[in-house]
Amino acid sequence: MKGLASYFTKRVVFAVVTIFIIISFNFFLFRILPGNPIELLYRNPMLTKAQIDALYHQFGLDKPLWEQFLIYIYNSLTGNLGISFYYKQPVTNVLIPALENSLILLVPATILSIALGIITGVVSAWHRGTKLDFALLGSALAFYTMPTFWLGSIFIIVALYIGGIPVSGMYSLGLNYTGIIPRIMDLLSHLMLPLITLTLVLYGEFTIIMRNSLIDVFTEDYIITAKAKGADDKRIIWEHAYPNALLPMVSIIAINFGLVVAGAVLTETVFSWPGIGLMIYDAIISRDYPILQGAFLIISITVVIANLIADFVYSYLDPRIRYK
Amino acid sequence: MNKGIKIFIALAIAAFLLAGSFTIPNSRASSTSTFIVGWGGTALDNLNPFTTYAQVSLWILTNVYDTLCVFSANQTQLLPDLAQSWQIYPGNGTAVVHLNPNAKWSDGLPVTSQDVNYSYYLAAQSWSRLYPYVNMITSISTPDENTVIFHYHGALFQLVALNNVFIVPYHIWKNVNASTYFGYNSTSSPHFVGSGPFLITNYTPNQYVQITKNPNYFNKNRMPHIDSVIFQFFTSMTTMISAFQAGQIDAFGPYVEPSQVGLIKNDTNAVLVTSPSVEYFYLSFNVYPQGQGNPTLRDVNVRHALAHAIDLQNLTQLIWHGYAVPTATQFPPTHPYADPSLKPYSYNITLANQILDSHGYKMGPNGYRVSPNGTPLKYTIIVPSSMPEEINAANIIATNYWSKIGVQTTVQAMDTGTMSAIIWPDFKQDIDLWDWLVGPADPTILSVFLSTQTETGTSDSGYTNLSYDALYNQMVNASTLQEVKNISYQLQVTLYNDLPYLPLYCPEPIQSYSKKWTNISTDYPGGPFGGYDWRTFLTVEPLSSVPQGQNNTMLYIGIGIIVVIIIAAVAYIAIRGKKKK
Numbered sequence: 064m065k066g067l068a069s070y071f072t073k074r075v076v077f078a079v080v081t082i083f084i085i086i087s088f089n090f091f092l093f094r095i096l097p098g099n100p101i102e103l104l105y106r107n108p109m110l111t112k113a114q115i116d117a118l119y120h121q122f123g124l125d126k127p128l129w130e131q132f133l134i135y136i137y138n139s140l141t142g143n144l145g146i147s148f149y150y151k152q153p154v155t156n157v158l159i160p161a162l163e164n165s166l167i168l169l170v171p172a173t174i175l176s177i178a179l180g181i182i183t184g185v186v187s188a189w190h191r192g193t194k195l196d197f198a199l200l201g202s203a204l205a206f207y208t209m210p211t212f213w214l215g216s217i218f219i220i221v222a223l224y225i226g227g228i229p230v231s232g233m234y235s236l237g238l239n240y241t242g243i244i245p246r247i248m249d250l251l252s253h254l255m256l257p258l259i260t261l262t263l264v265l266y267g268e269f270t271i272i273m274r275n276s277l278i279d280v281f282t283e284d285y286i287i288t289a290k291a292k293g294a295d296d297k298r299i300i301w302e303h304a305y306p307n308a309l310l311p312m313v314s315i316i317a318i319n320f321g322l323v324v325a326g327a328v329l330t331e332t333v334f335s336w337p338g339i340g341l342m343i344y345d346a347i348i349s350r351d352y353p354i355l356q357g358a359f360l361i362i363s364i365t366v367v368i369a370n371l372i373a374d375f376v377y378s379y380l381d382p383r384i385r386y387k
Numbered sequence: 388m389n390k391g392i393k394i395f396i397a398l399a400i401a402a403f404l405l406a407g408s409f410t411i412p413n414s415r416a417s418s419t420s421t422f423i424v425g426w427g428g429t430a431l432d433n434l435n436p437f438t439t440y441a442q443v444s445l446w447i448l449t450n451v452y453d454t455l456c457v458f459s460a461n462q463t464q465l466l467p468d469l470a471q472s473w474q475i476y477p478g479n480g481t482a483v484v485h486l487n488p489n490a491k492w493s494d495g496l497p498v499t500s501q502d503v504n505y506s507y508y509l510a511a512q513s514w515s516r517l518y519p520y521v522n523m524i525t526s527i528s529t530p531d532e533n534t535v536i537f538h539y540h541g542a543l544f545q546l547v548a549l550n551n552v553f554i555v556p557y558h559i560w561k562n563v564n565a566s567t568y569f570g571y572n573s574t575s576s577p578h579f580v581g582s583g584p585f586l587i588t589n590y591t592p593n594q595y596v597q598i599t600k601n602p603n604y605f606n607k608n609r610m611p612h613i614d615s616v617i618f619q620f621f622t623s624m625t626t627m628i629s630a631f632q633a634g635q636i637d638a639f640g641p642y643v644e645p646s647q648v649g650l651i652k653n654d655t656n657a658v659l660v661t662s663p664s665v666e667y668f669y670l671s672f673n674v675y676p677q678g679q680g681n682p683t684l685r686d687v688n689v690r691h692a693l694a695h696a697i698d699l700q701n702l703t704q705l706i707w708h709g710y711a712v713p714t715a716t717q718f719p720p721t722h723p724y725a726d727p728s729l730k731p732y733s734y735n736i737t738l739a740n741q742i743l744d745s746h747g748y749k750m751g752p753n754g755y756r757v758s759p760n761g762t763p764l765k766y767t768i769i770v771p772s773s774m775p776e777e778i779n780a781a782n783i784i785a786t787n788y789w790s791k792i793g794v795q796t797t798v799q800a801m802d803t804g805t806m807s808a809i810i811w812p813d814f815k816q817d818i819d820l821w822d823w824l825v826g827p828a829d830p831t832i833l834s835v836f837l838s839t840q841t842e843t844g845t846s847d848s849g850y851t852n853l854s855y856d857a858l859y860n861q862m863v864n865a866s867t868l869q870e871v872k873n874i875s876y877q878l879q880v881t882l883y884n885d886l887p888y889l890p891l892y893c894p895e896p897i898q899s900y901s902k903k904w905t906n907i908s909t910d911y912p913g914g915p916f917g918g919y920d921w922r923t924f925l926t927v928e929p930l931s932s933v934p935q936g937q938n939n940t941m942l943y944i945g946i947g948i949i950v951v952i953i954i955a956a957v958a959y960i961a962i963r964g965k966k967k968k
Contacts, residue, residue, distance in 0.1 A: 098804025102811060102844045107440065108823070108835045109519035112843050117513050121566075150592065151433045152569060157592055219629045231630040236595055236617045237421035335626050337594045344622060345430060345593070350804055 070378060078371045085363040086139050090132055093355045099124070100148045100350040122148055139360065145353035149346070154357040158339065162361060164233060165331070165338030168254065169323055172261035177316060179262065180269020187270065188277035188308075189300060200274065207267025215260045215333035222256060229253045231335040257334040264330070265323060272315050276308040283307075310380060317373030320366045420614035422904065422927055424916055425627045425639035430620050431596065434570030434587065436553035437515040442641065442824075442918035447596055447618060448570075449921045451581040452553035455484055455503070455535075457921050460910045462723050462828040465545070469498060469554055469582065475545060477866050480525075482537040482544065489605040492556045494580050500529035505557040514566040519831075520551040523863070541864045542871050546829040556580050584611050584925055595619045598924075612906070612928035631657070631899065638900035638907075640916025644776055645708045648897060657899045660907075661710060662914030664719035664893035668777060668822045670768070670784075674887050675841060675849020678814030681766055683758045688746045690886040694732035695739040696792045697784055703892040706780045711894040716879045717825070717832050719893035721912070724830040726876040729883050731890075739792045748793075756793035765795040766817040769809060772800040774822075780891070781820050811844045819847055820891075827912035827919060830875040833859060836882060850887035905930045 101118050119125040123134065138145055144154035180203075187199040206214075222228035229235065233253050240246040280286060281304060289299050328340035335341070339358055346354040432441045436448050453469040465473075471487040490498035504527050510517035511524070523541045530536065539548065559580050560568075571579050571587050579587040584604045589597035599615040619636055621627035624643055628650050630636050643651070651657050672690050673680035683689050699713040715732070718725035747759035756764040766789075768781040778800045785796035801809075809816050825832045838856050840846035855878065862874035882888065896914040900907055906926040913919030 096804060097808030098802075099807070102807040107516075108840065108845050109831055110843060110845070111519065112839065113513055114518060115843050121514065149430075149432050151435070151438065151567065152592075160592060216625070219626070223629060223632050226633075228633070229635060230633045231621065231626050231635060232619065233594070235635065236423050236597075236619055237615075332622050333626060335621050335623065335630070337591075341622060342593060348802070348804075 067378070071375065074371055074374045078367050081367050082364055085367070086136065086360060087132075089356045089359050089363070090135050092359070093350070093352050094128070096347075096350060098350055100352065135356070139356075144357040144360070147351055147354050149349050149351045149354070154353045157354065158342065158357050158361065161337060161339045161342045164336065165324075165327055165340060167233075167250070168257055168261065168330070168336055168338060169327055171254075172258055172265060172327075173316075173319075173323055175258070175262045176265035177269055177312075179266040181273050181312070183266070184270040184273025185277060185300060185305065188274040188281070189296070191274075191278060196274075199270065203267035203270035205267075206263045207271070209264065211260065211264050211329035212333055214264060215256070215330060218256045218260055219333070228256065230256060233337055253336075257330050257336050260333070261323075261327065261330045265319070268315065268319070269312065272311055273308065276311045277304055280304045280308045310377070313373050313376055313380070317366075317369040320369045324362050324365075420612075420929065421617060422613050422615075422638070422924065423617045423619055423636045425619050425621055425630060425636040426641070426918075427621045427624045427627045427639060427643070428641040428918065430593070430622075431618075434590070434596075435565070435568050436555065436570070437509050437512070437517055437565060438567075439570070440516060443618060443620075446918040447587070447598060448553055449583075450585045450598055450616070450924055451579070451583045451587055451601075452555060453490070453498075453582050454550050454553055456549040458550055458828045460908070460912075460920075460922075462912065465549060468550075469503075470549070473549070477542060480539045480541075480544075480866075482539065482549070484535045484537070484549075486533045486535070487605060488533050490582055491603055491605055492580050492582050493586050493601055493603060494556075494577060495603070496556070496558060497532070498554065498556075498582050499532045500535045501532075502557045503527075503535045503554050504529050505560065506552055506554045509555070509560070509565050510552045512566065517552055520547040524548060542866055542868050543829065543831070543863055545868060546871070547826075547831065550828070554582065556582075584609055585616065588615070593620065609925050611925050613924065616924050631901075634901075637904055638898065638916050640896070640898045640914060641918055642894070642896040642898065642914075645706075645710050645897065646776070648708070648710070651897075651899045654899075656902050658902055658907075659897065659899050660909045660914060661895040661897055662909045662917065663721045663827075663912040664712070664895050665827055665913040665917065665919060666822055666824050666896075667714050667717065667719060667893045668780075668820065668891045669717075670889040670891065671819045671821065671848045672887060672889070673814050673816050673818065673849060674851075675814040676851060678849050680814060680817040681762065681764075683748075683762050683764055684766070684817060686746070686758075687884075687886060688742055689748070689764070690889070691732070692739040692742040692748075692792060693789060693794065694886060694889050695735045695742070696794070697732070697788045697889070698734040699731045699891065700734070702780060702783060702788075705783060706776050707892065707894055710897055711892040714890045714893050715883060716890060717823070717835070717882065717888070718830075718879075719825065719912070722825065723828065724872060724875045726879040728876075729879060736791050743792060750793050754793060755795045763795065764793065767797050767799055768818045768820055769799050769801060769806050769816055770820040771803050771806060773802070777820050777822075807844070810847050812842070814841075814849050816847075821847065830862070830871065830878075833862075833875060833878050833882075836878075836887060848887035850885070852881070852885065855881055855885075903930050904928070 100122065101115060101124065116125070123131060146152065147154055147157050150157050183199045183203060187196045190196045219230045222230050229252050233250065235249050238249065240249070286299060286303055289303050324340065327338060328343055330336065331338045331340035332344050342354060343358050346358065426443045428443060429441050431444050433439050434444060434448065436452060439445060439448070455468060455470040456465040456473070457468045458464070459466055469486055469490055470484045473482060473484045475482045486498060486500060486503065492498060507521055507524065507527055509515060510521045512518065523544050524537055524539045526538045528536045571590050573590065581601070584601055585598035586601045587596065588599040596618045597615055600611050600613070604610055621630070624647060627639050628643065628647060631639050632654055648659065651659050672684045674685050703711050703713045712720055713731045714720060715729040716725050743756060748756045748764060751757050751763070758764065768785065770777050770781045772778070778798065781798040785798055789796050806819060810819065823832060823835065834840065835845055836850045836855060837859055838851040838853065841849050841851065858874060858878055858881070862871055862878065865871045865874060896917045898914045898916045900916070904927055906928050907915045908920070908922060908926065909915055911920035911922065915923045
């Protein structure tokens with residue numbers, strides 16, 4: 064028990080230190096980008112030097128970099144993510160709705176891709192060397208390497224050909240919903256294409272990991288023993304092999320959180336899904352430092368927490384870990 | 388919970404959703420007066436008329452606030468808006484404006500001269516975007532509730548001061564910090580108060596803004612025919628066109644690239660429109676005396692040779708396929724201040740070579756010229772990576788034209804942030820290919836070339852000419868509009884000869900709307916959906932009572948099937964994964 068508590072404490076301390084390093088890194092990361100927000104946001108020949116100086120002052124960009132950094136650190140630690148240069152609103156007011164919209168896309172896409180990855184990985188591993196294995200593995204690799212933008216565009220073309228399928232946005236604008244069900248269904252209809260796109264882009268990795276992990280497990284003595292005892296195939300897969308093969312998946316899922324957001328940037332752009340990915344894209348173009356810092360902070364904390372949870376789950380599933 | 392119950396629950400949920408999908412009313416069919424316009428330009432920043440810089444914000448604000456006057460489509464005549472009449476006395480720099488006595492705010496209070504005075508006071512603050520449009524006003528007096536008297540210097544007042552300042556309600560704005568106010572408050576009541584034909588009724592950040600007809604709008608002649616307008620924002624032009632083809636939006640702007648025109652032409656439900664331009668593309672030569680670009684570009688003879696070596700007519704056609712016109716000035720040819728006597732430099736390779744030869748730029752053994760002091764005529768054109776057509780144009784200029792006169796040119800596409808960092812403050816570039824939007828009614832775009840603009844991050848050529856500065860100041864202080872026009876012509880001739888910029892072409896905005904709508908004019912600069920035309924949503928109306936909704940049956944069947952598959956898959960995994968030994 065003492066080992067477990069010590070392990071947890073170490074993990075939490077590491078997570079906190081990691082988040083602090085990320086906060087600091089975020090500040091400099093975006094300022095390394097060439098160009099500054101004033102030149103990009105206010106390219107207007109009518110602006111006077113005094114007005115431009117006023118804008119620098121308003122955004123705090125007239126202060127020395129070290130002073131900007133200290134202000135940023137203090138604000139970040141007190142939960143103040145600043146005011147967006149572009150939207151002129153508190154970053155949290157802009158980011159939170161976008162984050163909610165992203166979660167509506169990311170959570171089901173992640174769950175579906177994991178489920179699809181596990182199922183195809185298991186089937187592929189069990190039928191390894193067969194045409195079915197080749198087809199499943201080939202499909203997984205193809206979708207894994209397929210550019211998100213391209214795949215999304217293909218779906219849009221197909222949707223236009225079929226007709227009646229929303230290709231952008233989150234809701235049909237100008238509709239007067241008669242209840243919650245029509246609203247949900249409208250959301251689902253808009254979710255369909257981005258969800259399928261993101262799921263297909265993400266599931267390939269899980270398939271490959273699951274398949275390889277299972278193939279390793281299939282060579283273990285206890286599997287051979289189970290076969291020798293006359294256990295049927297389903298029981299060998301789902302009761303003996305699958306739980307053990309799942310361990311590497313835990314790490315991959317946690318690490319994958321960052322990649323999911325990266326995938327979402329492109330998916331949200333293609334389908335005009337108003338999530339955090341689309342907001343990051345816009346913010347990079349306009350060098351909206353507060354939005355970028357806030358978005359990356361939220362994403363980073365999410366990844367760190369996901370990894371922390373993965374550590375705990377891993378140590379729960381495999382007690383050897385916590386005593387190392 | 389046993390396996391059977393789990394499957395039953397999963398199927399029940401799926402059936403519920405599937406059943407729900409078939410009961411969705413096609414609400415938009417019964418709401419024929421909502422016009423949805425897609426916007427693929429710079430996103431909305433805020434709805435404060437004093438701090439917004441985004442064109443779409445200004446367009447929305449044009450529909451919800453009034454200015455004193457508005458310009459006619461040809462940009463030569465001021466028309467009444469909040470002002471019912473006005474007299475201008477150029478001799479003593481006075482304008483007397485009489486407000487429409489029927490004008491009311493949407494909360495019922497009358498619009499008074501106090502509102503006008505306060506709005507111009509806010510516009511004149513240093514943080515205000517509108518400061519350059521009102522800085523010629525020396526004082527304002529309000530002798531009564533419906534009269535405003537402006538004292539000003541310079542005839543530019545008539546071009547920029549009466550039509551750019553949105554009049555906001557004093558009784559609302561006196562209670563907010565106007566420099567940071569967003570312009571729409573969803574937590575207060577009322578959320579928004581305006582005097583225009585529409586009111587802002589919904590704003591969802593990064594998604595859309597909805598404006599709804601103001602039933603109390605004072606100008607019955609301009610009462611909209613539709614109930615509401617939704618401005619939906621897009622990052623990808625391709626997605627926006629797809630949304631249009633899918634029937635999700637009724638029109639789009641501010642423009643699409645010519646390569647995308649084919650997508651619209653093939654759509655039998657679309658009306659493709661072009662309108663007078665509000666934009667011009669140019670090559671900017673780095674002529675900044677302290678600049679770090681290739682110094683040979685500071686020689687005006689080199690710039691003249693480069694100008695003569697481009698077949699502008701052909702280039703314009705190649706890049707814009709008939710949707711742009713070549714220009715010789717900083718204005719589109721239809722602009723009221725464009726000097727019609729100036730024509731693009733002739734395409735004459737022989738002349739270009741002669742100019743370079745006669746000024747000592749000898750051809751080197753490698754086929755490229757060097758200056759008398761040995762500097763090779765080797766340039767890099769930087770161009771925004773977001774403009775594929777312009778990257779193509781720069782490559783054509785480099786390989787098809789300038790190579791013929793012994794000039795070695797490379798093209799580098801990059802994001803505008805990187806371009807800005809190269810140009811300002813050290814002027815490290817040789818040449819950049821970029822664009823400017825031009826105010827459709829005034830000559831203030833000529834301020835780009837003032838010497839002071841190198842430090843504001845506006846001038847990308849670094850042009851420094853004190854005579855030009857003095858002449859521009861004369862224009863600002865001219866007492867009549869004719870004088871303004873004459874001086875603006877002189878400024879254009881100066882730029883034409885000095886050639887810090889080589890103007891290329893002015894693209895006509897390509898926009899489209901659904902055939903389900905009518906009464907949309909295309910004569911206003913920028914087009915009906917370009918963010919400039921104040922008339923678009925006052926005149927547009929549905930063509931007929933044809934239902935605008937879509938038949939979504941197939942869609943919802945598809946969704947239902949997918950939901951069933953998803954739930955079945957999840958249930959299957961749950962059951963198999965948790966099966967006890």
